[in-house]
Amino acid sequence: MMEKKSSLSVLLNGIIKENPVLVLILGTCPTLATTNTVDGAFGMGIAAMVVLLCSNIFISLLRKIIPETMRIPCYIVIIAGFVTIVKMAVQAYLPSLYETLGVYLDLITVNCIILGRAEMFANKNAVVASALDGIGMGLGFTLSLTLMAVIREVFGAGSFAGIAIPFMQNYKIEFLTKAPGGLLVYGLLIALIYVVTKGKAPVKKSFSCEGCPHASTCHPQDCQLEGAEK
Amino acid sequence: MESFKTLMIILLSSVLVDNYVLSRFLGICPFLGVSKKLDQATGMGMAVTAVMLIATAVTWPIQYLLLNPLNLGYLQNILFILVIASLVQMLELLLKKFSPALYSGLGVYLPLITTNCAVxxxxxxNINDGYSFIGSMVSSLGCGLGFLLAMVLFSGLRSRINDANIPAPFKGLGATLIAAxxxxLAFMGFSGIVENIFA
Incomplete structure (x- = not known):
C-alpha cells in the first residue's frame, strides 16, 4: 500500500514531477506521431486522458476481484474496451479529428502510460485517488503534447491550430512538421527539462522495475530495457 | 489480389519510405530501449518481424472470416490485442520447450513485444489499407524488416555516441533522440523513389 498523499499532490504529480512524456518518457509513439498539428496533439491528449481516467477508475474498482496472475490480460481488455468507446465517439462527433489521428486512436490501447498507471497506481489505490491520478497524468500528457505541437506547428508550418500567423508564414522551417523534426524537438525539450531542473528531475533509471510498463510480463534478470542493469 | 509489382512496392515502401519506426513512430520504445548493443538490436528486430508475420497471419482471417461477416467490426481492437498478447505468450512457451537455442536468442525479447504498438x-x-492476405503478409514482412534495419543502423550509431563527449543536458535520451x-532524415531521402523504380 502506498503512503497516503493529499489529493492535490496526486493530481500535480502527473502534471509536473512525474510528467509522463517529459520525465518518465512513456507514450513516446503518440507523442512523436501526433504533434505536428496542435489540433491533433490536443485531441490525442484528451482522448488518452478519457481512456486513462475511465480505465484507472475501473481497474481500481476491480482491484480486489482481478486475480494477480491474470491481471495484465484483464487490464488490456478493460483499456481496449474504453479505447473502442472513445474511438466510436470521436468518429461520430469529431470526424475531422478521427481522420487526423487515424490508427493512433486505436493505438491508445498499447500506450505505455495507461497500462503503466494501471500497474503502478490504480491496482494499489482507492477509486478517488486513482481517478485523480488519471486526470493528473492525462493533463500532463495533454500539456506536454500540446507544448510540443505548438513549437512544431508555429515554427514548422507558421500557423497555430490551423490558423496562419502572418509573420511566421515567411519563416517556416518545414522540416519541423516532418518525422525527423519531431524527434529533434523531443530531444531538445528533454535537454531543456534537464537544464531547468538542474539535472534533479528523476531519470527513468531511478525508477525500479515497478515503474516499467513491461515489468509484469518480464523477469528482472532478462530485462533488456535501458537502466535495468543490476 | 495484388500483382507482383504491387507486392514489391508494398515491401520496399514499408521498409524504406514508410519505415514504421522512423517515419510512422510505431515501436519507438524498443527502438530507444534495446538498441544499445548490436546483438540485442538484431535479436529484438528479428523477434518483432516474426511476431508481426504470425500476428498478421492470424488477425487477417479473424477480420475477414469472423468480424466482417458477423458485423462485429467494433470488436477489432479488443480482439486483436488479446490475440497478439496470447500469441506472444504461446510463442515464448513453445520456443522454450522445443528450441532452447532459438529461445535464448529471441525468446527473451518476446515479453517486451506484447505491448509494442508496432505489432x-x-x-x-493492413486491414485499413484493404490488402489481400498475401499483400498483408508482404506488408508485415516489410514493416518487420524496416524495424530490424532501423534497429541495426541505430545501434551502430549509439555505440559511437557512447564514446563521444556530450554536454550534460543532452546525455542519455536527448542525444539518442537527436541521433534518431x-x-x-536520411530515410526521408527515400520518399518518392519506390514508385519510380518499377515505373
Missing amino acids: LGVTIN SFIS
Whole structure:
C-alpha cells in the first residue's frame, strides 16, 4: 500500500514531477506521431486522458476481484474496451479529428502510460485517488503534447491550430512538421527539462522495475530495457 | 489480389519510405530501449518481424472470416490485442520447450513485444489499407524488416555516441533522440523513389 498523499499532490504529480512524456518518457509513439498539428496533439491528449481516467477508475474498482496472475490480460481488455468507446465517439462527433489521428486512436490501447498507471497506481489505490491520478497524468500528457505541437506547428508550418500567423508564414522551417523534426524537438525539450531542473528531475533509471510498463510480463534478470542493469 | 509489382512496392515502401519506426513512430520504445548493443538490436528486430508475420497471419482471417461477416467490426481492437498478447505468450512457451537455442536468442525479447504498438499497428493498418492476405503478409514482412534495419543502423550509431563527449543536458535520451532524428532524415531521402523504380 502506498503512503497516503493529499489529493492535490496526486493530481500535480502527473502534471509536473512525474510528467509522463517529459520525465518518465512513456507514450513516446503518440507523442512523436501526433504533434505536428496542435489540433491533433490536443485531441490525442484528451482522448488518452478519457481512456486513462475511465480505465484507472475501473481497474481500481476491480482491484480486489482481478486475480494477480491474470491481471495484465484483464487490464488490456478493460483499456481496449474504453479505447473502442472513445474511438466510436470521436468518429461520430469529431470526424475531422478521427481522420487526423487515424490508427493512433486505436493505438491508445498499447500506450505505455495507461497500462503503466494501471500497474503502478490504480491496482494499489482507492477509486478517488486513482481517478485523480488519471486526470493528473492525462493533463500532463495533454500539456506536454500540446507544448510540443505548438513549437512544431508555429515554427514548422507558421500557423497555430490551423490558423496562419502572418509573420511566421515567411519563416517556416518545414522540416519541423516532418518525422525527423519531431524527434529533434523531443530531444531538445528533454535537454531543456534537464537544464531547468538542474539535472534533479528523476531519470527513468531511478525508477525500479515497478515503474516499467513491461515489468509484469518480464523477469528482472532478462530485462533488456535501458537502466535495468543490476 | 495484388500483382507482383504491387507486392514489391508494398515491401520496399514499408521498409524504406514508410519505415514504421522512423517515419510512422510505431515501436519507438524498443527502438530507444534495446538498441544499445548490436546483438540485442538484431535479436529484438528479428523477434518483432516474426511476431508481426504470425500476428498478421492470424488477425487477417479473424477480420475477414469472423468480424466482417458477423458485423462485429467494433470488436477489432479488443480482439486483436488479446490475440497478439496470447500469441506472444504461446510463442515464448513453445520456443522454450522445443528450441532452447532459438529461445535464448529471441525468446527473451518476446515479453517486451506484447505491448509494442508496432505489432498492433501493422495488423490494423493492413486491414485499413484493404490488402489481400498475401499483400498483408508482404506488408508485415516489410514493416518487420524496416524495424530490424532501423534497429541495426541505430545501434551502430549509439555505440559511437557512447564514446563521444556530450554536454550534460543532452546525455542519455536527448542525444539518442537527436541521433534518431538524423537517421530519420536520411530515410526521408527515400520518399518518392519506390514508385519510380518499377515505373
